[in-house]
Amino acid sequence: MDGAAGVSQCPIAPGTQFTYNVTIPADQSGTFWYHAHSGVSRGDGLYGGLVIHAPAAKSTVRGLMSxxxxxxxxxxxxxxLLLLIGDWYHRPAKDVLAWYKLPGNFANEPVPDSLLVNxxxxxxxxxxxxxRPVDCIETLANTSFLDLDPDTAYRIRVVNTGALAGFSLVFDKENIDLIQVDSIDVKRSQQEDINSAGILFPGQRMDFAIRTSSQQESPSSMMIKLDQGCFKYINxxxxxxxxxxxxxxxxxxxSAVQITTPEVRNHINLDDVPSSPSILQDLPPKAQQTQVAYTKIQKMARNHNIPEGYFNQSTWKPQNDPPVPLIGLPRQRWDANQFAFSTGPEAAWVDLVVNNLDEGxxxxxxxxHHFYILAVHESSYGWGSYNPFTDPYPPGLEPDTDSDPEAAPPDPEDPSFQPYNFSRAALRDTVQIPSRGYAVLRFRADNPGVWLFHCHILWHLATGMAMLIDVMGDPAGRVAHDVAMLAAAGGGLCPV
Ligand SMILES: [Cu+2]
Incomplete structure (x- = not known):
């Protein structure tokens, strides 16, 4: 029950209700969030935090607090403390999307007007x-957004709930000790005096510990820096x-003492943080299946230059012909907007190579599923695509023949050949794939169902940048599972 409209359920019609019945695996805990997955409602604020606490290690549990x-x-x-932070537009999300789709705006993503914290x-x-006039009320500025106890260690849980922009955080006086990303333990940094972390992209979460002090002569502060790398014009x-x-x-x-703008002492780049060594133990040296996808925002004359997100030859929309969620529909009846990779009846490790053909x-x-990020590559020229069926080495991970020209390069045909550095892998559920680059994602397809793989930029998802992973599982079990899911989702046809 992941709420993806057209995939696992019909959208929840206005005035009706729907109960999500979610079983949380015993070993899963951390910072999550729930949000609308129909149209662009998420951009209007239809979201909230979902924190799963780890069970206490001993059997002395008496209630939620313990x-x-x-x-x-x-x-x-x-x-x-939970901080839901995201960019914010001063217009309804459907109007922002309409602006993005105007051919005269050349697929430039709408730049937000502001940001929100909780x-x-x-x-x-x-x-x-x-x-874009704003119905604005001037109030006496009360900027004490974070009310904390002195001399206390806090776990700060941060979610990027935004539509477009990533952000980083900078603390004035406190130090950041990163503990999880996307609900998974990270390898702890030995570096002291880190006060900045990011960039956290839409959909991602980061958890860190800070310790507050009472020995202060001036107030502390936290800066949110929206990443302007994805802004193609000035708002x-x-x-x-x-x-x-x-x-x-x-x-x-x-409170009359002014805060100062924090300076970065040391920054922790989330893209460079591997998962904890105990989590990386589960990573197998090879996958049983490899799938390759190509994604791009296309502006085509045949669609009046309206931007559309593509995976291979398909742009995604919720299943509409017939309007039945995919979990209740045989594969032959999926409409032309449903591009899917299938895994077999047995749980298997899958490598998903995603090539990003865009400039952004x-x-x-x-x-x-979570996936291990084995490689992420950005190319500053040409196309940094990786096709594991034809390329001997992943671009950016070619053997370094300069260091020892005499040595024979590793042979990709050798069964023990391993192009990836497993000690740097990160188990995540969201990955930023850079421009003209690719990512290699290895995951164990063991959760039967039809699952979206999509860009978390709201304007890209709304114009089709999504595909499906059909984790088949045991055929009999799968049919029973889908029938149960479909019944829970309200049965057959989605009301139009
Ligand atoms: Cu995107």
């Missing part, structure tokens, strides 16, 4: 551009770097 102690002991924190934000009313309404006061309860610092990056998310 359950949370499992991770608190492991990661050494006392309190926790549903609220600050906006200088005078910054509003005349074309004068937007303040991309915003600093929020951290208010320590019972601190003697007057995309944060891709897979439903139903």
């Amino acid at each position: 359950r949370a102690r499992g991770d608190a002991q492991k990661f050494n924190y006392e309190k926790e 549903g609220v934000g600050h906006f200088e009313c005078s910054m509003a551009v005349p074309a 004068p309404a937007l303040t991309p770097d915003q600093t929020f006061r951290i208010h320590y309860r019972s601190a003697s610092i007057s 990056p995309h944060p891709f998310h897979l439903h139903g």
Whole structure:
């Protein structure tokens, strides 16, 4: 029950209700979020946090509060805080999408007007551009967004709930100790004095510990820096770097004392953080299946230059002909917008090679599974594509013949040949694939169902940048599973 409209259920019609029945595996915990997966409702704020606490290690559990102690002991924190942070538009999401689809805007993604933290934000009313007036109320600025206890260790859970932009965080006085990304333990950094982390892209989560202090003469602050790498024009309404006061309860610092803009002391780049060594133990040296996909935003004359997201030859829309969720429909009856890779009846390890043919990056998310990121490559010229069926080495991972010209390069035909550095792999459920580059994602296809693999930029998903992974599983079990899912999803036809 992952809520993907047209795949595993019909959209929930206005005025009706739907109960999600989700079984959480015993070994799964961390920071997640729920959000609309129909149209662009997510961009209007239809989302929320979903925190799964690890069970306490011992059988002394008496209730929810003590359950949370499992991770608190492991990661050494006392309190926790959830921050849902994302970019924000001052127009309804359907209007923003309509603007993106105008051929005259040349597939430039709409640049947000502001950002929100847990549903609220600050906006200088005078910054509003005349074309998009804002119903704005000037209030006395109260920037104490984070109310923390002094001398306390916090676990800060951060979700990028935005539509387009990644962001990084910078703390003025506190140090960041990164513990999880996408709900998976990371290899802990030995470096001291890290106060900045990112870039967190839409759909991704990062959890870190900070320790607050009471010994301070000036107030602390946290800066959110929206990543401007994906902005193709200037929106004068937007303040991309915003600093929020951290208010320590019972601190003697007057609120009249101004906060300063934090400076980066040391930054932790999430793309360079492998998972913890114990998690990497499960990674097998080879996969049993390899699938290759190519993705791109296309502007074609035959579609009046309206941008469309493609995987191979297909642009995705929810199954519509007939309007039945895919889980209840034999594969032969899926419509032309459903491009899928299938795995076999037995659970198997699969390598999914995704080539991004665009000039811009995309944060891709897979439903139903985490994947090990074995390689991510960006090419500054040409196409950095990787076809494992024809290329002897993955681009960017060719053997270094310069260091020892006499040595024979490793033979890709050798069964023990291994192009990837497993000690640097990261188990995630969302991956940023850079421009003109590729990613190699290895996952165990053991969760039967039809799962979306899609760009988490809302405007790209809404124009079709998605495909399906059909994890077949045992045929008899699969039919029973799909029938049960379909019944729970409301049965047959989706109301139009
Ligand atoms: Cu995208």
